[in-house]
Amino acid sequence: MNEKLSRSAIQPKNPLLNASRVGNLPHVPGIRVGDYIFLSGMVPVDPQTGERSHVPIAEQVRITLSNMRHMLESAGSSLERVVRVHVVLADISHMAEMDRVYREFFPIDPPARTAWSMQLRFGNGCEIECVALAG
Amino acid sequence: MSARREVIPPSDAASRSGQPASMAVRGGDFLFVSGLTAIDLQSGQRMPGTTASETRQILTNLRQLLEAAGSSLDKVVKVNVLLHSMLEAPNMNDVYVRFFPDPPPARTVCGARLPDGVKVIIECTALA
Numbered sequence: 001m002n003e004k005l006s007r008s009a010i011q012p013k014n015p016l017l018n019a020s021r022v023g024n025l026p027h028v029p030g031i032r033v034g035d036y037i038f039l040s041g042m043v044p045v046d047p048q049t050g051e052r053s054h055v056p057i058a059e060q061v062r063i064t065l066s067n068m069r070h071m072l073e074s075a076g077s078s079l080e081r082v083v084r085v086h087v088v089l090a091d092i093s094h095m096a097e098m099d100r101v102y103r104e105f106f107p108i109d110p111p112a113r114t115a116w117s118m119q120l121r122f123g124n125g126c127e128i129e130c131v132a133l134a135g
Numbered sequence: 136m137s138a139r140r141e142v143i144p145p146s147d148a149a150s151r152s153g154q155p156a157s158m159a160v161r162g163g164d165f166l167f168v169s170g171l172t173a174i175d176l177q178s179g180q181r182m183p184g185t186t187a188s189e190t191r192q193i194l195t196n197l198r199q200l201l202e203a204a205g206s207s208l209d210k211v212v213k214v215n216v217l218l219h220s221m222l223e224a225p226n227m228n229d230v231y232v233r234f235f236p237d238p239p240p241a242r243t244v245c246g247a248r249l250p251d252g253v254k255v256i257i258e259c260t261a262l263a
Contacts, residue, residue, distance in 0.1 A: 035138035035163040081140060083162035084260070092248040103155045109142040113156035114170025114258045116217050117248035133138045133162045 007033040010075040016050035017067050019043065029071055032134055037077050041088070041129040042068050043122070052122055057094040060125045061101040068128060069105070076135030082111040084131040090124065092117035098126065138163035143204045153179075159204055161263045166206050170217065170258040171197055172251075181251070186223040189255040190230040198234065201261055210262040211240040217256040221246035227255060 010030035012018055020027045020040065030039040044060040045067060046053040053063055069079050089098060095115065103110075111130070120127050141161045159168045173182040173189035176196050183189070194208075201207050218227060224244055232239075240259065249256055 081162075083140060083160045083165075084167040085156075092250060095250045099155055106155060109160075110156050112158070112160045112167040112169040112258070113154070114215070114217070114256060115250065116170075116256065117250075118245075131162075131167065133140055135137060 005034045007031050010037060010039070010071065012067075012071050013074045014047055014070060017045060017047055017070060019045055022050050030075065032075060035134055037072065037075055037132045037134050039068065039071055039130050039132070041086075041127040042071065043120075043124040043127050052124065054123055054125065057089075057091070057125045058097050058101050061098050061128075062104075064126055064128050065102070065105045068130060072130075072132055077132045078135070079105055081133040081135070082106070082130045083133060085111050085113040086129045087113065087115040088120060088127045089115070089117045090120045090126070094125065144200075158200060161204065164263055165212075166201070166204055166261045166263045168197065168200065168259045168261065170215075170256040171200075172253045172256055176200075181253075183252065183254075186218065186220075186226040186254045187230050189253065190227045190257070193255060193257045194231065194234040197257065197259065204263070206261045206263060208234060209236045211235070211259045212261060214240050214242040214257060214259045216242065216244040217247045217249060218244065219246070219249050219254045223254065 009028040010032055018029055027040050030037055042064050044053045044063040072078055142157045143159045143161055156169045159166055171193045173192040182192050198208050
């Protein structure tokens with residue numbers, strides 16, 4: 001008991017998906033602490049090229065959630081272990097389209113979620129972050 | 136040993152809400168509650184109104200949801216409030232202060248574009 005919690009950075013197995021390192025941004029892709037994994041906001045990055053992929057919104061959401069799965073699995077967790085999700089869209093009118101793709105990734109017992117719209121950087125159509133239980 | 140994940144309430148209730156989200160998920164020592172909008176918890180019908188009335192409905196539902204999950208408003212550690220307009224923040228606050236004990240939880244309030252014309256969304260993380 002009272003053992004001090006320590007934090008460790010999470011790295012994706014695919015280095016092209018380490019968006020913060022590729023873009024020299026002051027954050028890590030994720031942090032593991034205790035029972036939890038906290039991921040940074042993830043955006044649609046093509047896992048083949050590491051480039052932002054500004055395809056139609058459904059595909060942007062699909063790429064982002066696929067990358068989130070990769071990030072969690074790299075850390076020994078999985079989409080099934082996600083407890084909380086924040087979905088931010090650049091355009092509020094894309095909500096239904098986002099939901100449609102989102103359901104494919106969380107078909108049963110989905111995480112708690114909040115979704116809204118606000119300005120996003122780099123022309124991204126979506127940004128998605130999550131908290132998951134560690135493996 | 137890895138922490139347990141449990142959806143609250145069961146997924147059939149969540150799926151009835153039409154949202155691809157569970158209202159709350161317990162993971163380890165914490166309860167993660169989805170961004171709530173003003174609805175009738177029994178029927179799932181939306182209850183659009185003023186910022187004040189939506190806030191009151193959401194926090195009433197939140198209290199019920201937390202207590203059904205074995206938590207309570209005084210176990211909430213962090214709240215995020217999303218408003219359709221920051222000009223409405225005082226109207227939200229007037230209602231908000233009546234729900235939480237002293238000291239209240241940590242909180243962030245943001246103005247954002249919200250889906251379906253709702254004026255308020257409130258989510259929280261609480262001790263399970």
